[in-house]
Amino acid sequence: SQQGEEDPQALSIQEGENATMNCSYKTSINNLQWYRQNSGRGLVHLILIRSNEREKHSGRLRVTLDTSKKSSSLLITASRAADTASYFCATVLTGGGNKLTFGTGTQLKVEL
């Protein structure tokens, strides 16, 4: 079964709106990371949040982590058409070295 499952699977919004994606996982983690993938390309690392952190910001990105609920959210504020991509959460399990287990991904489309 998937360690990380994301919802929604697909999200379509207008430019300027905020986009929120959620990620749930099953087992204890060391950290959780969010990645972005443009169609047919490699992944770009967006942000890492450790298990003892609750919230982190980077530019227009805000990530929260709730270890009691085993969930994380990624908020993109004031979205732009260029934010159109797939977004994946990935977890590093406790004792898992730095091996990443990816979620199912959310396909975000930002329309003009």
Add this chain to the structure above:
Amino acid sequence: GAVVSQHPSRVICKSGTSVKIECRSLDFQATTMFWYRQFPKKSLMLMATSNEGSKATYEQGVEKDKFLINHASLTLSTLTVTSAHPEDSSFYICSASGRGGWQETQYFGPGTRLLVL
């Protein structure tokens, strides 16, 4: 920033041939490299983890004789798909992590699209 390259970016081959994909870390020493496979509109599935100078560790269900991984130096890992068949067609992505501050984050290559006819 950390840059990882892959070569080739796209390859088409005949069934039964072998294909080698290279993954290079350009500006840091990659003590660990990872190989992933991704099907269309799906997530990344880890195939194997390779540490420089040692044998790769394969994930359950991944045939090590089918997917040969070599991590001969701190900047280069190769994945060879041996006797490729159409079902091996996929998007293969590598990533690399290094020492110290480079350890937590994996830096991904741009991927290699393999089509086996």
